[in-house]
Amino acid sequence: MKIKGLHARLTLIFILAATLIFTVASLVILLEVHYHFKMFQMDAPNFRAIQPLTLHFERAVLGSILWTSVGVFLLVCFLSYIVAKKLSKPLVNMRKVAEEMAKGDLKTRVKTQGHDELQELGLSLNELASQLENQEIARQNMTSDIAHELRTPLATLKSHIEAIEDGIFEATPERLHSFGEEIERLISLVEDLEQLTTFEAPGFVLEKEQEDLGNVIQQSLNPIKESYVQKGVMLSSSNADIQLPLDKKRMMQVFINLLSNALKFTPAGGTVTVATKKLDSKAQIIITDTGIGISDEEAQKVFERFYRTEKSRNRRYGGSGIGLAIAKQLVEAHEGRIWIESVPEKGTAVYITLPLS
Ligand SMILES: Nc1ncnc2c1ncn2[C@@H]1O[C@H](COP(=O)(O)OP(=O)(O)OP(=O)(O)O)[C@@H](O)[C@H]1O
Numbered sequence: 001m002k003i004k005g006l007h008a009r010l011t012l013i014f015i016l017a018a019t020l021i022f023t024v025a026s027l028v029i030l031l032e033v034h035y036h037f038k039m040f041q042m043d044a045p046n047f048r049a050i051q052p053l054t055l056h057f058e059r060a061v062l063g064s065i066l067w068t069s070v071g072v073f074l075l076v077c078f079l080s081y082i083v084a085k086k087l088s089k090p091l092v093n094m095r096k097v098a099e100e101m102a103k104g105d106l107k108t109r110v111k112t113q114g115h116d117e118l119q120e121l122g123l124s125l126n127e128l129a130s131q132l133e134n135q136e137i138a139r140q141n142m143t144s145d146i147a148h149e150l151r152t153p154l155a156t157l158k159s160h161i162e163a164i165e166d167g168i169f170e171a172t173p174e175r176l177h178s179f180g181e182e183i184e185r186l187i188s189l190v191e192d193l194e195q196l197t198t199f200e201a202p203g204f205v206l207e208k209e210q211e212d213l214g215n216v217i218q219q220s221l222n223p224i225k226e227s228y229v230q231k232g233v234m235l236s237s238s239n240a241d242i243q244l245p246l247d248k249k250r251m252m253q254v255f256i257n258l259l260s261n262a263l264k265f266t267p268a269g270g271t272v273t274v275a276t277k278k279l280d281s282k283a284q285i286i287i288t289d290t291g292i293g294i295s296d297e298e299a300q301k302v303f304e305r306f307y308r309t310e311k312s313r314n315r316r317y318g319g320s321g322i323g324l325a326i327a328k329q330l331v332e333a334h335e336g337r338i339w340i341e342s343v344p345e346k347g348t349a350v351y352i353t354l355p356l357s
């Protein structure tokens, strides 16, 4: 017969253990009594009543063992049932919670009690549930954000093309050019999203090599220098001699992202500086601009996907708010940290720290 359920199995184990202990104890009592009466017979051979006394005494012992067995068995069954139920209850609850989670109810939680391994298991399960819940919320937000980001430009393109078809607009080279730009923006949004997914995937690994930080920064400035000149924003850099392991291609991507933000949000005549320094076991990179700045509250949020400050939305700077999310992902993949300190209307400083080894 196969016993199903932890509760039933525990009850059976308790009953078997109690029965075994009781049987051994009974046998020992019987054998001891028997042995001592035999000794008494030898010590007092003239005591005539010894035979019937032994017989009655052994029967009395046997009888009491029998009745006690019945009582003990019933008591053990009852207690085993109660103890097994108490022990298995948290595990049964956890199984129910896990089943509900598997069905998609991620709000469900285990009620934890005590301070033992079962309580720790319950806490771990609750932690897992809240992580899954957060991921699910992030997934839903991301889907709706992507839909929102794609819908507006696609709807604009569609209405303009329809207007051209209906003869309301003329297909001038400027109009076609602006369509092209809008399509470019959509393509780069999709590419950014693809990259972000790649960097977030568990299998993503950096290709780190020992690099000269100043060299990596100089190479990042090259592709963007020209746009600084065109906009009339001064770009300068001062680099300490720092060698550290990093994935050059990915780190250049971070710097280019930050430098293009600094350029985008700094009006003509402003300045952007890149500085590096050594701090104990870390290297620090600071990119400072004299641009429009970000409020303290918004500085926390700009690293979230699709987040753009009110100001940058209103003034139509372009961009979809993914650049900093990518930068954060890459810096953290290097076991570094990135944060922003900014004063609205004065400027912004982006700080990055990277481990030297
Ligand atoms: N140097 C800066 N000065 C002022 N605001 C900034 C600066 N850098 C970033 N921000 C704010 O943070 C937001 C998010 O930046 P992020 O680089 O992620 O997106 P984006 O530049 O708008 O778009 P993308 O980089 O995807 O093209 C920006 O929209 C802007 O509001």
Ligand SMILES: [Mg+2]
Pocket: 257, 260, 261, 319, 322, 323, 324
């Ligand atoms: Mg950006």
